[in-house]
Amino acid sequence: MDMRQSAEDEAFRETVQAYFREEYPRDIIAKLANGQTLKKSDMVASEQALSARGWLAPGWPAEYGGPGWTITQRFIFDEELERAGAPNVSPMGLLYVAPVIYTFGTPEQKDRWLGDILSARTFWAQGYSEPEAGSDLASLRTRAVLDGDHYIVDGEKIWTSDAHYADWIFCLVRTEDAPRKQDGITFLCIDMATPGVEVVPIITIDGGHHLNRVVFDNVRVPVENRIGDEGKGWTYARHLLSYERTSYAHVAAKRRQIEDMKRLLADAPWAEGDAGQQDDVRHRLAAVEVQLDALEMTVLRALAPLAAGQAPGDEASIIKIAATETAQAITELFVELAGLHALPKFPDRSGPDWRAGLEAIPAFAAPATAAYFLARAQTIYGGATEIQKNIIARQLGL
Numbered sequence: 001m002d003m004r005q006s007a008e009d010e011a012f013r014e015t016v017q018a019y020f021r022e023e024y025p026r027d028i029i030a031k032l033a034n035g036q037t038l039k040k041s042d043m044v045a046s047e048q049a050l051s052a053r054g055w056l057a058p059g060w061p062a063e064y065g066g067p068g069w070t071i072t073q074r075f076i077f078d079e080e081l082e083r084a085g086a087p088n089v090s091p092m093g094l095l096y097v098a099p100v101i102y103t104f105g106t107p108e109q110k111d112r113w114l115g116d117i118l119s120a121r122t123f124w125a126q127g128y129s130e131p132e133a134g135s136d137l138a139s140l141r142t143r144a145v146l147d148g149d150h151y152i153v154d155g156e157k158i159w160t161s162d163a164h165y166a167d168w169i170f171c172l173v174r175t176e177d178a179p180r181k182q183d184g185i186t187f188l189c190i191d192m193a194t195p196g197v198e199v200v201p202i203i204t205i206d207g208g209h210h211l212n213r214v215v216f217d218n219v220r221v222p223v224e225n226r227i228g229d230e231g232k233g234w235t236y237a238r239h240l241l242s243y244e245r246t247s248y249a250h251v252a253a254k255r256r257q258i259e260d261m262k263r264l265l266a267d268a269p270w271a272e273g274d275a276g277q278q279d280d281v282r283h284r285l286a287a288v289e290v291q292l293d294a295l296e297m298t299v300l301r302a303l304a305p306l307a308a309g310q311a312p313g314d315e316a317s318i319i320k321i322a323a324t325e326t327a328q329a330i331t332e333l334f335v336e337l338a339g340l341h342a343l344p345k346f347p348d349r350s351g352p353d354w355r356a357g358l359e360a361i362p363a364f365a366a367p368a369t370a371a372y373f374l375a376r377a378q379t380i381y382g383g384a385t386e387i388q389k390n391i392i393a394r395q396l397g398l
């Protein structure tokens, strides 16, 4: 597809830039720039600001409240949001479940859920993985048994991102033991306030609370919360995953990180005689930048089916691998730069007041280390790299 930008696209870019400069909440951008993590109230404020402008769901069809942008405008918007240093939206409602609801849901379900997602009144979680069903997702055992006009749900989901923030969770549940395990799976939307739903925190290696176990004990879910046909959940789940895997690119945010790294590298307090180390870091930074250029081209190529109104194809797997490996390479370099900056300032520990010297260590070092640890998960969630490679190999007929 032709990605050259027209005069209208340039004017659109300026409108978006002006919005993030003048209207979007400055305190949220300032918090992120200061290395702070955002709370749910910050995410709500961010998403309600975008919603008030009609810009919260660029990918949704106009009939459901999308802004009716071209694919180029959507690309420009994502780029400018990240360039401005604003947070990406919480994806589970807006990017993952919404396309399933507007593609496969009933008119009542669309009325009931899409408006609340679009106005940032409700947040969602994704209940796919279970303790014995991650890569092999179709082995899931959370069971839903029909009882009149309700399903009774029992089981456990794990690694559920932001379930502690969520009002709703979309779940894959087993309604039948079919010979082919992908059959007999049903897609259910569950109100997190339903009696019997328990959220148990999991603290990750970066020290943060992002993940949870979600336990369902005798949870009554109305049948009208089922998306599509009973037993056909696998089809809807795959549709959702193609949107999920395409959403990981975040090219402009990575570009910003690389620009930050160039500044840090220029300011690094090199010791005498370490030219070899300097060359090594510069070489690796250049390699990451080339990797990012390749990712950007791949994303642009993958936009073509979206422009034609189709769901992303298996190229989503290529983007998933390229995006997450680039993210990890960037976080590795940040940690190395933190070392370069911090080591010369690391205090002499022979005196009792050695901790005073720690204040001289640059502020970016601790968040960089936390980001490095958290980014290890990127090649696992949304389907591990090995699983993406299996999908690509199948596509190539290998």
Ligand SMILES: Cc1cc2nc3c(=O)[nH]c(=O)nc-3n(C[C@H](O)[C@H](O)[C@H](O)COP(=O)(O)OP(=O)(O)OC[C@H]3O[C@@H](n4cnc5c(N)ncnc54)[C@H](O)[C@@H]3O)c2cc1C
Pocket: 125, 126, 127, 128, 129, 131, 132, 133, 134, 135, 136, 158, 159, 160, 161, 162, 211, 377, 380, 381, 382, 383, 384, 385, 386, 387, 390
């Ligand atoms: C930070 C984070 C956030 C997450 N958020 C969510 C969420 O919100 N909702 C949700 O439902 N899930 C979520 N997950 C779960 C995630 O999708 C799973 O962790 C992932 O699918 C891998 O499953 P697993 O952990 O069971 O590992 P396993 O499937 O046990 O895999 C272990 C290893 O074996 C490899 N492997 C497995 N099968 C194959 C195969 N066939 N061929 C080659 N190699 C194979 C894998 O690549 C991996 O290296 C999250 C995970 C993390 C880490």
